Amino acid sequence: MNNRNLLYALALCCILLSLGAWVLAFFHYSAPVRQIPAAQVLPTLQPAPAADLKYAPPRPQNAPEDLREAVMLGYNIINDTAQYAPDHVGNELSCATCHLEGGTSKGSISLVGAAATYPRFSASHGTSIDLAQKVQDCFARNLNASPPAHDSPAMQGVLAYLQWISKDIPVYASLPWALPAKLDSTHKPDAAAGEKVYAEHCAACHGDAGDGSPPLWGKGAYTDGSTLHNIDTLAVYTHRFMPPEAATLTPEQALDVAAYVDAQPRPHFVPAQSPGSDKKPPQGK
Ligand code: HEC
Numbered sequence: 089m090n091n092r093n094l095l096y097a098l099a100l101c102c103i104l105l106s107l108g109a110w111v112l113a114f115f116h117y118s119a120p121v122r123q124i125p126a127a128q129v130l131p132t133l134q135p136a137p138a139a140d141l142k143y144a145p146p147r148p149q150n151a152p153e154d155l156r157e158a159v160m161l162g163y164n165i166i167n168d169t170a171q172y173a174p175d176h177v178g179n180e181l182s183c184a185t186c187h188l189e190g191g192t193s194k195g196s197i198s199l200v201g202a203a204a205t206y207p208r209f210s211a212s213h214g215t216s217i218d219l220a221q222k223v224q225d226c227f228a229r230n231l232n233a234s235p236p237a238h239d240s241p242a243m244q245g246v247l248a249y250l251q252w253i254s255k256d257i258p259v260y261a262s263l264p265w266a267l268p269a270k271l272d273s274t275h276k277p278d279a280a281a282g283e284k285v286y287a288e289h290c291a292a293c294h295g296d297a298g299d300g301s302p303p304l305w306g307k308g309a310y311t312d313g314s315t316l317h318n319i320d321t322l323a324v325y326t327h328r329f330m331p332p333e334a335a336t337l338t339p340e341q342a343l344d345v346a347a348y349v350d351a352q353p354r355p356h357f358v359p360a361q362s363p364g365s366d367k368k369p370p371q372g373k
């Protein structure tokens with residue numbers, strides 16, 4: 089083979105190689121990303137039997153010394169968000185409005201064990217989310233505020249606290265005190281009937297116009313991106329916890345009043361683009 093033929097052969101090799109690379113790149117970029125059904129991904133871990141679970145959250149004051157400052161900050165933020173995280177409240181609520189006693193009370197939505205059950209699939213995100221994302225969701229959707237950054241003292245405090253009160257709960261335990269998705273009733277919610285239930289059982293505290301203490305609708309209330317902005321969830325919550333320490337509504341009354349409250353105006357949730365996110369922000373609830 090003379091020199092010229094060698095050159096031709098080399099040039100041909102180069103052309104073939106770049107063609108190959110282009111074909112590969114073409115298929116790589118155009119191949120559709122296969123969506124894996126969430127049920128196939130989560131959860132593959134076996135939940136611990138409920139009977140083993142004791143409800144005895146440790147006190148924040150008893151956290152180990154090196155954690156105590158962060159744990160106490162998280163505890164204070166949850167109990168009085170406006171005082172301890174004033175930049176992250178956009179309405180008249182605190183985390184403790186829905187999670188009494190720092191989320192350790194069974195008389196409201198308990199946060200005991202929550203830290204042991206993340207990461208978890210989130211229907212509103214369409215992806216698996218971790219505890220920090222869930223906490224950011226609660227700031228944005230329930231307090232109508234811009235959430236604290238992941239590396240901020242506020243967020244680190246809330247995470248430290250949530251982990252501390254879950255320290256005795258096995259990972260991915262199914263929590264018997266978790267709020268069920270819906271009431272066991274086939275009743276069709278009737279907002280007109282709910283208006284009467286509201287006047288009789290709720291308005292004394294929450295106000296005729298929903299702007300009482302705490303507010304249920306209007307600008308001081310949770311947003312339309314909250315998980316409470318859903319008739320089933322609101323009915324379960326109301327049936328279980330409202331009025332406080334005197335929850336006596338029937339499932340039917342709870343569904344009716346939930347339909348009435350849910351139909352009232354409330355702040356619109358505007359999803360923020362999270363830093364580093366390569367896809368569109370989550371929509372809706
Ligand atoms: C208006 C009521 C409301 C407020 C205010 C609120 N939350 Fe929640 N939160 C809920 C409801 C309802 C749930 C249960 C449904 C769900 O997972 O979204 C929940 C769930 C959670 C969970 C997950 C619990 C679990 O077992 O998965 C965490 C963590 C949480 N909230 C933290 C917070 C923090 C921190 C704040 C304050 C920044 C806050 N919440 C404010 C209503 C509220």
Ligand code: HEC
Nearest residue numbers: 185186196289290292293302303304310326330331332345
């Ligand atoms: C005696 C006063 C009282 C009555 C009556 C009452 N609530 Fe509440 N409600 C509260 C208080 C106080 C809170 C804050 C959490 C707590 O203390 O349990 C609250 C919290 C709530 C919340 C979550 C926080 C928020 O502001 O969004 C909802 C939703 C709610 N109540 C719905 C109802 C409904 C529906 C009724 C009627 C069936 C009702 N409540 C009756 C006092 C009352």
